Structure formats: structure tokens, C-alpha cells
Amino acid sequence: MTNKEIQELLSLLQSTNVTVFELEQDGVRIKIQKSALSSGEVLRFQTPRPATGEIQESGSVPPSVHPPTPPRANVRTITAPIVGTFYRSPSPEAGPYIEIGSTVQKGQILCIIEAMKLMNEIESEFDGTVKAIFMENGQSVEYGMPLIEIEISSEA
Amino acid sequence: MDSSPPFKKVLVANRGEIALRVIRACREQGIRTVAIYSTADRESLHVKLADEAVCVGPPETNLSYRNIPNIISAAEITQAEAIHPGYGFLSENAHFAEICQSAGVIFIGPSPESISLMGDKARAKSLMRETGVPVVPGSQGAISSEEDAISLSREIGYPLIIKASAGGGGRGMRIVHQENEFENALHAAQTEAFQAFGSKEVYIEKYFQNPRHVEIQILADAEGHVYSLGERDCSIQRRHQKLVEESPSPVLSPKLRQEMSSAAIKAAKAAGYVNAGTVEFLVDDHRNFFFIEMNTRIQVEHPVTEMLFQYDLVKAQIRIAAGFPVDPPGKSFGHAIECRINAEDPWTFAPSPGTLDRFLLPGGPGIRVDTAFYEGATIPPYYDSLIAKLIATGRTRQEALDRMARALLEFEIDGIRTTIPFHLALMTDDEFRKGTYSTGFVEQFLLRRPWEKRRKSDMT
Numbered sequence: 109m110t111n112k113e114i115q116e117l118l119s120l121l122q123s124t125n126v127t128v129f130e131l132e133q134d135g136v137r138i139k140i141q142k143s144a145l146s147s148g149e150v151l152r153f154q155t156p157r158p159a160t161g162e163i164q165e166s167g168s169v170p171p172s173v174h175p176p177t178p179p180r181a182n183v184r185t186i187t188a189p190i191v192g193t194f195y196r197s198p199s200p201e202a203g204p205y206i207e208i209g210s211t212v213q214k215g216q217i218l219c220i221i222e223a224m225k226l227m228n229e230i231e232s233e234f235d236g237t238v239k240a241i242f243m244e245n246g247q248s249v250e251y252g253m254p255l256i257e258i259e260i261s262s263e264a
Numbered sequence: 265m266d267s268s269p270p271f272k273k274v275l276v277a278n279r280g281e282i283a284l285r286v287i288r289a290c291r292e293q294g295i296r297t298v299a300i301y302s303t304a305d306r307e308s309l310h311v312k313l314a315d316e317a318v319c320v321g322p323p324e325t326n327l328s329y330r331n332i333p334n335i336i337s338a339a340e341i342t343q344a345e346a347i348h349p350g351y352g353f354l355s356e357n358a359h360f361a362e363i364c365q366s367a368g369v370i371f372i373g374p375s376p377e378s379i380s381l382m383g384d385k386a387r388a389k390s391l392m393r394e395t396g397v398p399v400v401p402g403s404q405g406a407i408s409s410e411e412d413a414i415s416l417s418r419e420i421g422y423p424l425i426i427k428a429s430a431g432g433g434g435r436g437m438r439i440v441h442q443e444n445e446f447e448n449a450l451h452a453a454q455t456e457a458f459q460a461f462g463s464k465e466v467y468i469e470k471y472f473q474n475p476r477h478v479e480i481q482i483l484a485d486a487e488g489h490v491y492s493l494g495e496r497d498c499s500i501q502r503r504h505q506k507l508v509e510e511s512p513s514p515v516l517s518p519k520l521r522q523e524m525s526s527a528a529i530k531a532a533k534a535a536g537y538v539n540a541g542t543v544e545f546l547v548d549d550h551r552n553f554f555f556i557e558m559n560t561r562i563q564v565e566h567p568v569t570e571m572l573f574q575y576d577l578v579k580a581q582i583r584i585a586a587g588f589p590v591d592p593p594g595k596s597f598g599h600a601i602e603c604r605i606n607a608e609d610p611w612t613f614a615p616s617p618g619t620l621d622r623f624l625l626p627g628g629p630g631i632r633v634d635t636a637f638y639e640g641a642t643i644p645p646y647y648d649s650l651i652a653k654l655i656a657t658g659r660t661r662q663e664a665l666d667r668m669a670r671a672l673l674e675f676e677i678d679g680i681r682t683t684i685p686f687h688l689a690l691m692t693d694d695e696f697r698k699g700t701y702s703t704g705f706v707e708q709f710l711l712r713r714p715w716e717k718r719r720k721s722d723m724t
Contacts, residue, residue: 191337191341224333224337226333248341248342250320
């Protein structure tokens with residue numbers, strides 16, 4: 109992706125109320141996040157991403173533009189198993205299930221994807237530490253989208 | 265005619281050429297589109313051409329294109345007002361149509377009640393009988409006793425066929441030509457049915473030697489208008505898979521067309537049917553016709569009718585679903601024929617997935633190609649083998665067939681095997697050109713080893 113394309117993307121996003129935008133193309137991952145939170149407009153889901161299963165190795169992902177994530181074999185990405193709306197907490201009043209840096213255990217609930225009025229709890233497949241949360245509360249997700257990155261515990 | 269778009273946004277719950285067909289109908293009406301796709305279809309044209317696209321699952325169709333929760337969710341997150349199901353997948357799933365209703369999304373098709381009524385073959389047939397639409401004469405359900413069966417067989421007349429109620433694949437099936445064979449055939453069929461399916465229940469029906477498969481396209485709107493757009497002759501099939509469809513049927517007289525159209529309209533009205541639908545009939549040697557079933561969706565071969573009437577059936581479907589009245593179809597003109605170009609060996613019909621190293625489409629007068637493929641695209645092994653629908657029109661049947669043969673010669677596909685050579689041999693076959701074919705034609709045609717004839721003509 110060229111700088112010009114990134115600039116075009118930025119100005120394009122400026123005119124929408126999209127708060128978080130993620131793109132992975134030709135092995136380059138871009139994440140753009142706006143500071144102000146606004147209600148979730150759906151972006152064009154054209155992002156090619158290697159979703160061979162729900163869980164994928166991030167180790168092979170080449171350096172991303174922003175922010176740079178060091179490629180490590182012990183980092184796993186939890187991807188969306190269903191289409192729906194992403195929520196970080198069980199209810200609007202409650203606090204989020206996890207934060208960056210949280211220690212999580214296999215089977216622990218990480219987030220919720222609402223689909224057809226049903227709250228589907230997404231569980232961790234690993235023991236480890238949350239390294240990144242790619243989605244904003246209330247954001248629409250499609251099948252295979254990366255949600256959360258977990259660094260698995262060294263003894264695992 | 266109201267010029268405001270019937271919907272703001274429609275989700276297309278399908279893939280391949282039919283997804284493209286629906287996207288095109290939407291675009292022409294100013295409707296935004298949402299494509300859904302599986303991880304095997306990221307590079308597909310329907311994903312590129314839609315305004316938005318949502319990945320709904322892995323390649324397996326039950327997890328993606330048949331995944332009801334993910335598809336409804338995709339409609340919800342994109343705020344699509346309606347879903348067009350295309351053909352196959354969820355198009356004739358009454359449960360899906362019902363879920364759309366309860367989720368507040370309009371299903372572009374008939375009501376869940378119409379879908380389940382026509383999906384239940386026994387219920388559909390008995391409704392047709394009550395309505396006065398002719399159905400294949402036979403026992404209504406399983407036969408109860410030998411005596412009843414014999415008296416019924418006299419009523420139906422010979423030849424007749426005995427079929428296992430639980431059956432399929434020819435097991436528990438017997439064709440009986442005269443009464444003195446009936447008893448033995450019945451016992452043999454019952455024994456076979458019991459061994460194969462654990463039930464000796466059988467039913468009997470009139471047997472047709474050389475039937476033709478002719479269907480009537482209808483359009484029905486919510487205001488109660490029902491129109492017939494004539495027939496499509498689909499007798500060129502192999503193992504119940506249609507290969508070629510044409511209209512007008514070479515065997516239908518104007519009077520028979522009128523009668524079949526009236527019957528189809530009567531059938532649709534009796535079922536309270538709204539939207540596009542197809543009533544399938546069997547036509548026998550004596551030009552009698554019998555109801556087989558009604559397809560409650562847009563069909564693969566719908567372009568044949570579209571070309572003949574210059575009428576956009578998919579647009580009509582969308583407008584009907586939005587509650588608009590349907591425009592009367594007017595008069596047809598000339599002749600139209602469709603060849604299904606499949607990624608299959610032309611003579612054995614074995615599937616041949618792969619990459620299209622070369623894909624050069626035919627063109628020129630009277631040619632329409634509906635395809636979602638392009639040069640360099642890969643045909644995934646997960647879905648059906650249809651690569652393109654080639655439709656030729658002409659003032660006469662002869663002109664349409666000549667155009668089709670010319671277009672087939674222009675169509676260049678490398679990297680996979682296709683059914684183009686089969687169609688080319690068929691278009692130049694004397695028997696086919698006479699138009700006197702029945703559903704048994706392809707089997708007979710293949711016995712004549714048409715591939716040898718082609719090779720000889722190539723050398724001259």
C-alpha cells in the first residue's frame with residue numbers, strides 16, 4: 109500500500125463516522141482509530157484476511173504500518189466466529205470483560221457478539237495475556253475478523 | 265409506474281452468476297447492495313460489484329451461504345431492508361423466509377406458507393386436483409391393498425410405474441406394460457422397497473414413454489394480478505439436470521400454450537402465490553399435460569423468458585416484494601435458447617474445477633452471457649459447476665440455434681474442461697434441430713458417440 113493510498117483512506121474516513129478502521133492487504137495491516145466515539149456506521153468489508161480457522165498464527169504476519177506489532181510465534185489472534193455486533197461488556201452498565209494487559213484463562217469470556225438479538229459469549233482458547241483489542245464497542249464484525257490478540261503463557 | 269426505488273438496500277444471499285444478476289437488477293433501480301461471501305469467494309465478482317460485502321463463513325455452504333443466523337446478522341449490521349435469496353441455498357427454505365419476517369427483513373419471494381405448501385409434493389398435488397389442474401394420474405399416496413391397486417391400475421391404464429414411497433435411485437421401481445404383469449411386479453417392488461428402505465409401501469402412477477418437461481413462468485403481485493410469460497422447454501437434461509432450455513417449445517401449439525398458461529395461473533391463484541414462480545408440467549406423446557411441481561423461486565433458466573419478452577424478471581421480483589403492482593408482460597418475439605456451460609467433462613460430465621487460464625466471451629447480435637467468472641479466476645470445488653449461461657435469440661428457432669453454435673465456437677475457455685463441445689455437437693445435431701426430442705434424448709444422443717463426429721468434421 110502506498111502513502112498516497114493511505115492518505116486517501118484517511119481523508120475518506122474523515123468524512124464518515126467510522127471510529128476504527130482495520131485493513132490487512134498484501135501482508136500489511138493498517139489500523140486507524142478516531143478519538144471521538146460515534147455510533148457504528150458499517151464500513152465496506154473488503155478486507156482480505158487469512159481466515160483459515162478461528163484462530164490464526166500471527167507469527168507469520170509481516171510488520172504492520174501502525175501500530176507495529178512485533179511478529180512472535182506465541183501470539184494468537186481470536187477471530188469472529190459469527191457475524192454480528194461486538195461488545196466488550198455483558199451490558200451497557202457493566203465494565204468490560206477484559207482490558208489490554210488482562211490475564212486470561214482458557215474458557216474465560218473475552219467479549220460478546222450480538223447476533224439476531226442473542227448475546228454470544230466469545231471465550232478464550234488459551235491461557236495468556238491480552239495484547240490487543242482490535243474492535244470498538246458496538247462495532248459490526250463479519251466472519252473471520254480479528255478481534256483480540258493474546259500472548260500465550262510461556263509454560264503453555 | 266412509480267420511479268422511486270422499491271428499497272434502499274438489498275442483501276443478496278447467494279453467490280456466482282445469480283448474485284451478479286440480482287446486483288445488476290438492484291443497481292438499475294438505484295438500490296444499494298450487500299453481498300455475502302464465504303472465505304472461498306473473496307475474489308468473486310459479486311463481492312467486487314456489490315456496494316458492501318460481508319464474510320459469513322467458511323467454504324462449506326451450511327456454514328456460509330446456508331448459515332441463517334449469520335446472514336440475518338449481516339442484514340442487520342448493514343441495515344438491509346430486504347434479502348434476495350437467488351436460487352438454490354435458502355431460496356426455497358420456508359423456515360428462512362419465516363425468520364426474515366420475524367427479523368423485520370423482507371424476503372424477496374413468496375410467503376413461507378406458499379413455499380411449504382409447494383415443497384410438500386403430496387399437498388401440492390392434492391390442491392391441484394381440487395383446483396382442476398391435471399396431475400399425473402395415480403394412487404393418492406401409498407396403495408392399501410392388492411385389490412384396490414388392480415382396480416386403480418385399470419382406471420389409470422397401462423403402462424404404469426410402481427414406485428417405493430420412501431424410494432429413490434430406481435430401487436423398488438417397476439414399469440408395468442400390461443395387466444398380467446402387474447401382480448408379480450407389485451410383489452417384486454414391495455420386496456425390493458422393504459429391503460432397500462425398510463418399508464414395503466409403494467404407490468402407482470401413469471408411466472410416460474417419451475415425456476417432455478415444459479414449465480410455465482408466472483408473475484403474481486400482491487394486488488392479485490397473475491401473468492403467464494409462456495413456457496420453457498427443459499427436456500434436454502441428463503439425470504434430471506437441465507442442460508439446455510428453449511422457448512417457445514417446439515411441440516407446443518398456441519392452443520396448448522394457452523391451456524397450460526391458464527392452468528399455471530389457476531395453480532398460482534389457488535396457492536395464494538405472490539412473486540415469480542414456475543409451474544412444471546410433463547407433456548406426453550398425445551400433448552396431454554400434467555402438473556409435476558411448482559418452483560417457488562427465480563430459476564437458472566429465467567433469461568430465456570427475459571429475452572423473449574424483453575422483461576426483467578428479477579426487477580419484477582424486487583418490485584413485487586416491495587408491494588408494487590407488476591407490469592403486464594406484453595407479447596413475446598422470436599426464439600430464445602440457453603446452454604448451461606459447466607466446469608465438467610463434455611461427455612462424462614465429471615466435475616473439472618480449476619483456474620481459468622483463458623476466458624474469452626462470445627458476443628455479437630442476439631447473444632447474452634450471464635457469468636460471474638473472469639480470466640484468472642478459480643472455480644472453487646465447493647459449489648456447483650455452472651460457469652456461464654449462454655443465451656442466444658433469433659427471429660426463428662433456426663436463427664437462434666445457428667447463433668448459439670456460432671457463439672459456442674467463439675467461447676474460449678482454457679485450464680478446465682467444459683460442456684461447450686457437448687453443446688456444439690447438440691446444436692448441429694439433426695435430431696435436435698427437428699425439435700422432436702423428449703427427456704430421454706441426451707442418453708440416446710450420447711449413444712451415437714457425438715465426439716467422433718466432431719473430430720471427423722474438424723479434419724475436413
